[in-house]
Amino acid sequence: MDAVKKRIKMVDIARAAGVSQTTVSLVLNNIDGVRIADDTRQRVIETARKLGYTPGPALNVLERDVPTVIGVLINEISAAYPIDIIDGLHMSARAQAVQLAVFVTDGVTDREAEALASLRRLNAGGVIYANTFTTGVHPTRELDQFPHVFVNCFRTDGKGVAVVPGERAGGFVAARHLMESGCKRIATITGDSWHTSAQRRLYGFRRGLTTGGQALAPELLIHGSWGHGSGYQSMKQLLALPEPPDGVFCQNDMMARGALTAIAEAGLRVPQDIAVIGFDDREFASDLGLTTLIQPYADMATRAMAVLHRRRGLDAPTTLSVRCRLVQRETTRVVG
Structure with missing residues (x-):
């Protein structure tokens, strides 16, 4: 029996053409308003054809009845x-x-x-x-x-x-996971407080704590601004408390990365001393071993x-x- 032919993906084209997956997506989706060198664009299209990728708009927009x-x-x-x-x-x-x-x-x-x-x-x-x-x-x-x-x-x-x-549900899941893994004093570092995502994730997080019999203490709520530096400074603020948290939900992975840096500088262990959860599953999350939620x-x-x-x-x-x-x-x- 013949082997099933491998389905060609954009990552395969990117690897063969020597460009990023983002560039391949931009070319094959024929995205308007983005500057890509003509030779790069042509190399992506030719590589896609050579590998047998099912043509997208950039490959067949001038062919047949679309x-x-x-x-x-x-x-x-x-x-x-x-x-x-x-x-x-x-x-x-x-x-x-x-x-x-x-x-x-x-x-x-x-x-x-x-x-x-x-x-x-x-x-x-x-x-x-x-x-x-x-x-x-x-x-x-x-x-x-x-x-x-x-x-x-x-x-x-x-x-x-x-x-x-489902960001409310995501915040809920983060809170329950920290409680179920043994955390008793749980904090959160939010994104910009005016932002819809920050509000929804915080709402779900509070609800998750409440249904598990805990409450979010005022000093354990830090409003950040989505970046690495914000996570770092917010975590230092939490660690300076008379009773620091033993679990932290960071509302995105960038802030979680900053929080992990601050925890390491303090000589504390993750997750033995402090457990950390992020949000987004950015490309670096797996390298850091970061527990997170996938967007x-x-x-x-x-x-x-x-x-x-x-x-x-x-x-x-x-x-x-x-x-x-x-x-x-x-x-x-x-x-x-």
């Missing part, structure tokens, strides 16, 4: 997270035999309107409106001319279907494409939460 086009409006493409969203949308589009037309808008309504005008000319069958971080958005009114679904964001007026990460960007993209494909209930105000799965590593004690 199937239905789905537009993607995203505010930026410089961070790591949007690539996961784009890759998830791309894989779903391939499964549905549709093409993606991706536009980077910087969140500017005029650029959104221009992108939507281009999508009208392409006779696009729908639009995915995505954002780098979970927040309320004010899309241009032209968006209402298309069937659309929001990914990692939601309309501030509550209209439409939004697919977002389900690809799953959100797949869910959104399925909703858009069904074309049902798009006008009804609906929020779909996708579970953020806990990955247990060395910075917390083994549960059970």
Whole structure:
């Protein structure tokens, strides 16, 4: 029996072409508004063809009758997270035999309107409106001319279907995991307190503590600002308390990395003295052995494409939460 042919992925193309996976995604998704050298772009396309990768828009946009086009409006493409969203949308589009037309808008309504005008000319069958971080958005009114679904964001007026990460549930899971691993005095370092994600993660964290019979003491709540330095300084503040915490939930992995640095400088052990949980599962998290929660960007993209494909209930105000799965590593004690 012949061996099953390996499915070529973007990481395979990146390795063969000698470029980053981000560059491959930008080229094969034909993302507008991003500068990539012509020779690099051509090398990626030729490598994809050579490896037998199923063509995306950049490979066959000028060939045959193109199937239905789905537009993607995203505010930026410089961070790591949007690539996961784009890759998830791309894989779903391939499964549905549709093409993606991706536009980077910087969140500017005029650029959104221009992108939507281009999508009208392409006779696009729908639009995915995505954002780098979970927040309320004010899309241009032209968006209402298309069937659309929001990914990692939601309309501030509550209209439409939004697919977002289950951040409240994620905070809840973090609190319960720390309690179940034996922590008795648990702290949290949040992101910017005005930020939607920080508020949702904190709400779930408080609820998790409460249902487990604990409460969040005022001195154990530190409002940070998402960065490494913020996590470092906040952890030093916690360690200076007369009774420091024995468990800390950092609302992202960058702050968790800073917290781990501060703990190491204090000569304390992780997780024996202090257990640490992050959020996001950034690329460095596994190297640090950091217990964290995975942001389900690809799953959100797949869910959104399925909703858009069904074309049902798009006008009804609906929020779909996708579970953020806990990955247990060395910075917390083994549960059970």
